Amino acid sequence: xxxxxxxxxxxxxxxxxxxxxxxxxxxxxxxxxxxxxxxxxxxxxxxxxxxxxxxxxxxxxxxxxxxxxxxxxxxxxxxxxxxxxxxxxxxxxxxxxxxxxxxxxxxxxxxxxxxxxxxxxxxxxxxxxxxxxxxxxxxxxxxxxxxxxxxxxxxxxxxxxxxxxxxxxxxxxxxxxxxxxxxxxxxxxxxxxxxxxxxxxxxxxxxxxxxxxxxxxxxxxxxxxxxxxxxxxxxxxxxxxxxxxxxxxxxxxxxxxxxxxxxxxxxxxxxxxxxxxxxxxxxxxxxxxxxxxxxxxxxxxxxxxxxxxxxxxxxxxxxxxxxxxxxxxxxxxxxxxxxxxxxxxxxxxxxxxxxxxxxxxxxxxxxxxxxxxxxxxxxxxxxxxxxxxxxxxxxxxxxxxxxxxxxxxxxxxxxxxxxxxxxxxxxxxxxxxxxx
Amino acid sequence: xxxxxxxxxxxxxxxxxxxxxxxxxxxxxxxxxxxxxxxxxxxxxxxxxxxxxxxxxxxxxxxxxxxxxxxxxxxxxxxxxxxxxxxxxxxxxxxxxxxxxxxxxxxxxxxxxxxxxxxxxxxxxxxxxxxxxxxxxxxxxx
Numbered sequence: 239x240x241x242x243x244x245x246x247x248x249x250x251x252x253x254x255x256x257x258x259x260x261x262x263x264x265x266x267x268x269x270x271x272x273x274x275x276x277x278x279x280x281x282x283x284x285x286x287x288x289x290x291x292x293x294x295x296x297x298x299x300x301x302x303x304x305x306x307x308x309x310x311x312x313x314x315x316x317x318x319x320x321x322x323x324x325x326x327x328x329x330x331x332x333x334x335x336x337x338x339x340x341x342x343x344x345x346x347x348x349x350x351x352x353x354x355x356x357x358x359x360x361x362x363x364x365x366x367x368x369x370x371x372x373x374x375x376x377x378x379x380x381x382x383x384x385x386x387x388x389x390x391x392x393x394x395x396x397x398x399x400x401x402x403x404x405x406x407x408x409x410x411x412x413x414x415x416x417x418x419x420x421x422x423x424x425x426x427x428x429x430x431x432x433x434x435x436x437x438x439x440x441x442x443x444x445x446x447x448x449x450x451x452x453x454x455x456x457x458x459x460x461x462x463x464x465x466x467x468x469x470x471x472x473x474x475x476x477x478x479x480x481x482x483x484x485x486x487x488x489x490x491x492x493x494x495x496x497x498x499x500x501x502x503x504x505x506x507x508x509x510x511x512x513x514x515x516x517x518x519x520x521x522x523x524x525x526x527x528x529x530x531x532x533x534x535x536x537x538x539x540x541x542x543x544x545x546x547x548x549x550x551x552x553x554x555x556x557x558x559x560x561x562x563x564x565x566x567x568x569x570x571x572x573x574x575x576x577x578x579x580x581x582x583x584x585x586x587x588x589x590x591x592x593x594x595x596x597x598x599x600x601x602x603x604x605x606x607x608x609x610x611x612x613x614x615x616x617x618x619x620x621x622x623x624x625x626x627x628x629x630x631x632x633x634x635x636x637x638x639x640x641x642x643x644x645x646x647x648x649x650x651x652x653x654x655x656x657x658x659x660x661x662x663x664x665x666x667x668x669x670x671x672x673x674x
Numbered sequence: 675x676x677x678x679x680x681x682x683x684x685x686x687x688x689x690x691x692x693x694x695x696x697x698x699x700x701x702x703x704x705x706x707x708x709x710x711x712x713x714x715x716x717x718x719x720x721x722x723x724x725x726x727x728x729x730x731x732x733x734x735x736x737x738x739x740x741x742x743x744x745x746x747x748x749x750x751x752x753x754x755x756x757x758x759x760x761x762x763x764x765x766x767x768x769x770x771x772x773x774x775x776x777x778x779x780x781x782x783x784x785x786x787x788x789x790x791x792x793x794x795x796x797x798x799x800x801x802x803x804x805x806x807x808x809x810x811x812x813x814x815x816x
Binding site: 620621622649652653655 | 739740773
């Protein structure tokens with residue numbers, strides 16, 4: 239009997255051996271395709287390797303890594319493997335932190351991408367008849383069109399609400415009978431806040447049942463909080479524009495790790511310093527190779543996202559590997575007094591305190607070569623009880639110290655005093671000066 | 675015996691106090707007394723005002739973190755030593771004072787304070803016949 243939650247049983251029911259055979263075959267094709275790009279041809283020549291040297295997945299390590307810098311250096315079309323006349327879509331990163339990057343898609347790439355997103359949405363129970371509201375920015379940001387095409391492919395009534403205007407979003411939710419929403423976690427919290435202000439109870443007054451969350455690191459506690467507030471099941475989504483956009487990996491109804499679609503990607507986890515592979519279960523940097531793309535395949539792309547492969551089988555019946563939720567970025571990692579710290583570790587602790595709100599800010603400073611971390615966190619309900627505030631501060635400090643091994647200075651601050659920027663919240667400020 | 679005090683949780687940065695005071699000004703509320711306790715960690719702005727309920731509502735509506743509580747208010751004659759006597763009654767009864775502030779109003783010395791044992795504080799005040807104030811009697815002195 240076929241699993242009723244498989245949209246693509248021919249791929250979703252593959253065994254490990256079948257997945258690896260398919261990947262080997264598709265990798266060969268991809269390598270041939272890469273030789274049509276000036277960038278990869280030169281990269282292979284410089285490293286004295288040829289596609290013939292890569293006969294199995296075990297030979298992957300012979301392939302040099304591709305980095306975001308490579309995309310920048312070859313902006314805009316240097317990694318293209320097809321004539322521009324075959325390219326139908328281009329997505330570009332904003333380039334706020336440097337030169338922009340570009341990702342190209344053929345007609346087939348767009349279709350395959352839509353299929354991947356449709357597979358994800360089908361997996362978590364969405365069917366024609368569902369109303370899917372997408373609160374991603376549209377335009378260059380792939381979360382907009384990526385979900386739009388996937389949801390339409392599946393036959394959902396798809397509302398391209400785009401980002402912002404929270405009251406209008408809520409009006410859409412109630413007027414159109416929205417059953418599923420895609421939002422970043424902090425925005426899901428914002429929707430609930432504004433609903434409360436408007437006297438709307440999401441459980442009673444809306445048909446919401448499914449929330450797709452991603453793009454912003456968050457903890458399990460935060461997910462559970464959002465689920466309770468909105469009365470939904472929230473599923474984690476992972477994507478990045480370099481890999482198309484959304485639809486790379488997605489949680490199944492088990493809500494325990496995101497299945498990465500291995501008919502599209504070969505997944506490796508490497509130590510971000512030594513670049514050597516780490517065993518399943520250990521945290522490292524996610525490295526992806528696209529094996530189902532025409533216009534711009536990427537080989538061993540360093541995503542900078544930190545995660546691990548969850549060992550063991552998933553009860554859902556899929557053998558596609560599961561990624562744990564993102565632990566942050568290898569370039570987000572703070573080194574404080576020689577200790578590696580990720581913001582998500584701090585968030586996980588803070589979310590365990592019911593007295594605290596969702597917003598926090600980590601500030602790093604240094605005085606006389608001494609690193610200092612200040613954690614400001616919003617107090618949900620203020621009561622003028624100094625000893626209690628002090629005890630709470632002390633307990634937060636103690637638990638943080640246990641987790642990150644350095645003692646931060648914890649400051650409780652009033653609600654609304656931590657700036658929430660549009661889109662991804664700023665969580666870390668590094669104000670340390672170089673002392674040399 | 676007690677008056678309503680509003681405590682505002684303020685950020686330790688310039689402009690936050692003005693924001694609170696402007697809110698109260700716009701609501702037409704008169705301050706009777708206020709104090710700021712500032713430690714490294716928290717700034718707490720405590721206010722006694724003409725219409726505490728309305729003041730609290732105005733702060734809530736503006737999304738300002740605050741809380742309201744009953745605090746003791748006593749009125750003392752204006753000559754040296756009265757405060758010392760009143761406080762010593764409390765301390766001899768083993769009552770700890772969490773915070774206290776004082777001001778002059780219509781020739782009376784007013785003490786506002788919170789203790790770690792409200793029941794016993796009431797007893798001590800009654801036993802020694804100390805004159806107390808409530809919201810209305812305090813406002814009548816203004």
